[in-house]
Amino acid sequence: MTPNVLINNLPYLLKGALVTLELSVVVLIAGNLLGLVIGIVATSVGRIGQSLITAYIFVLRGIPILVIMLLGYYAFPALGYRVPAYVAVGVAQIIYVSAFVAEIVRSAILSVPSGQIAAARSLGMRRFSILKEIVLPQATRIAIPPLLNNSLTAIKQTSYVSVVGVWELTYAAREVVERTLASFQIFLGVMAIYFIICYPLSLLARRWERRAAVVQ
Amino acid sequence: MDFLVNLLAIWARLYPSLVSGFAVTISVALAAIPLALLGALLLTPLRMWGGSIIHAVTGAYIEFMRNTPLLLQIYLIYFGLPLLGLYPSEFMCGVIGIAMQHAAFLAEIYRGGIESISQRQWDAARAMGMTWAKALRNVILPQAGLRILGPIGNQLIILVKDTSLVSAIGVVDLTMVGKVSIERLAVTLEIFLAIALIYLALTGVLGAVLRIIERRVLERIG
Numbered sequence: 531m532t533p534n535v536l537i538n539n540l541p542y543l544l545k546g547a548l549v550t551l552e553l554s555v556v557v558l559i560a561g562n563l564l565g566l567v568i569g570i571v572a573t574s575v576g577r578i579g580q581s582l583i584t585a586y587i588f589v590l591r592g593i594p595i596l597v598i599m600l601l602g603y604y605a606f607p608a609l610g611y612r613v614p615a616y617v618a619v620g621v622a623q624i625i626y627v628s629a630f631v632a633e634i635v636r637s638a639i640l641s642v643p644s645g646q647i648a649a650a651r652s653l654g655m656r657r658f659s660i661l662k663e664i665v666l667p668q669a670t671r672i673a674i675p676p677l678l679n680n681s682l683t684a685i686k687q688t689s690y691v692s693v694v695g696v697w698e699l700t701y702a703a704r705e706v707v708e709r710t711l712a713s714f715q716i717f718l719g720v721m722a723i724y725f726i727i728c729y730p731l732s733l734l735a736r737r738w739e740r741r742a743a744v745v746q
Numbered sequence: 747m748d749f750l751v752n753l754l755a756i757w758a759r760l761y762p763s764l765v766s767g768f769a770v771t772i773s774v775a776l777a778a779i780p781l782a783l784l785g786a787l788l789l790t791p792l793r794m795w796g797g798s799i800i801h802a803v804t805g806a807y808i809e810f811m812r813n814t815p816l817l818l819q820i821y822l823i824y825f826g827l828p829l830l831g832l833y834p835s836e837f838m839c840g841v842i843g844i845a846m847q848h849a850a851f852l853a854e855i856y857r858g859g860i861e862s863i864s865q866r867q868w869d870a871a872r873a874m875g876m877t878w879a880k881a882l883r884n885v886i887l888p889q890a891g892l893r894i895l896g897p898i899g900n901q902l903i904i905l906v907k908d909t910s911l912v913s914a915i916g917v918v919d920l921t922m923v924g925k926v927s928i929e930r931l932a933v934t935l936e937i938f939l940a941i942a943l944i945y946l947a948l949t950g951v952l953g954a955v956l957r958i959i960e961r962r963v964l965e966r967i968g
Contacts, residue, residue: 588950589946592907592945592949592950593907593946594907594909594910595907596910596911596913596914597910597921597924597938597941597942600921600938601938601942604935604938605935607934608934682813686813686814687815689815689817689818690817690911693914700815703821704821707825711829713821713822713825713829714822714826714829717818717825718822721810721814721815721818724813724814725809725813725814728813728814729809729813732809732813
């Protein structure tokens with residue numbers, strides 16, 4: 531049980547960590563942006579649009595990410611598109627994350643008391659400036675802690691792409707373990723890498739939670 | 747129309763393996779849920795009122811579990827325990843991994859619930875001559891319990907979805923049935939559509955039941 535195995539394989543694992551980071555950044559940016567748009571649209575369209583978005587959120591949130599990824603992985607070829615595996619699962623991850631973000635954004639916007647909107651309208655404010663100056667600033671404060679926690683989950687679940695054969699940190703860890711049989715050192719070491727990536731975000735989420743609690 | 751007929755034919759052929767996969771998924775969830783709830787019940791008092799060493803150790807455990815992927819926790823158990831001379835089944839490894847992570851998340855929910863009850867409630871209970879334990883049991887816990895019903899329900903739904911990860915270590919649950927059937931039937935989308943719908947029905951029903959329970963409890967005592 532010496533840590534030598536871990537140190538010897540660290541360069542290889544760090545290369546995997548870099549892929550995990552890249553994947554996380556892409557999924558977080560695209561997933562949060564898509565979810566933000568869907569969440570805002572959900573609060574300002576007619577009834578049909580609202581039910582469509584509700585269905586989108588309900589369906590995606592009710593299915594494990596692993597199944598959504600496998601669906602994405604097989605859907606592209608079945609529909610006649612030939613894309614690399616990492617693109618297929620990346621798209622699946624982005625869509626999955628967007629559903630959670632949309633729900634957080636929508637409920638944050640809806641939590642702003644409707645009396646404020648009525649008051650703003652009676653002052654003659656336009657719809658866009660009501661959204662920009664009254665609703666969004668308050669909704670943002672409510673939405674930030676759950677959005678940060680959701681991003682944390684999103685980073686951790688990028689590890690699931692290894693299950694369909696996409697090479698990143700978790701896949702690299704399995705390769706090294708198969709070669710060296712040093713499961714404790716390698717897996718614990720890789721978990722430490724994930725921890726280093728995730729923990730700052732975790733602390734940030736907790737700080738925002740406390741701030742939100744004080745405001746209320 | 748052809749697509750629909752074709753789809754139903756494939757689903758009919760899949761039916762027996764879907765049923766057995768569904769049974770395994772439910773078994774994993776039913777085994778992991780009580781373990782996670784009890785594990786959290788054990789962690790929470792240690793985290794909140796244990797001495798400084800116990801506090802630090804449980805805190806480290808909770809943070810480690812919350813900030814590393816569940817897939818790796820399952821791998822660590824599945825590939826690590828044999829090195830210690832222990833050979834639990836794939837099923838057990840999956841259940842233990844899921845329960846250990848969700849216990850950490852649930853412990854944070856329990857703690858949040860207890861801390862959300864105002865200090866003045868403690869003071870009032872103690873001023874009436876209640877012991878610390880009695881104040882906790884009769885004043886704090888009943889109120890905290892009501893507040894955390896919703897978050898616990900949400901966590902359990904996440905747990906049920908996380909059971910799909912046991913397929914990564916070879917447990918033939920619903921997700922694994924999908925992967926295996928692809929090789930057997932040589933169709934892809936139709937299979938995972940069925941799997942996705944079953945999971946959706948499962949989490950949808952579970953969510954509805956949990957909401958009804960929450961509402962009933964709140965109506966009766968809230």
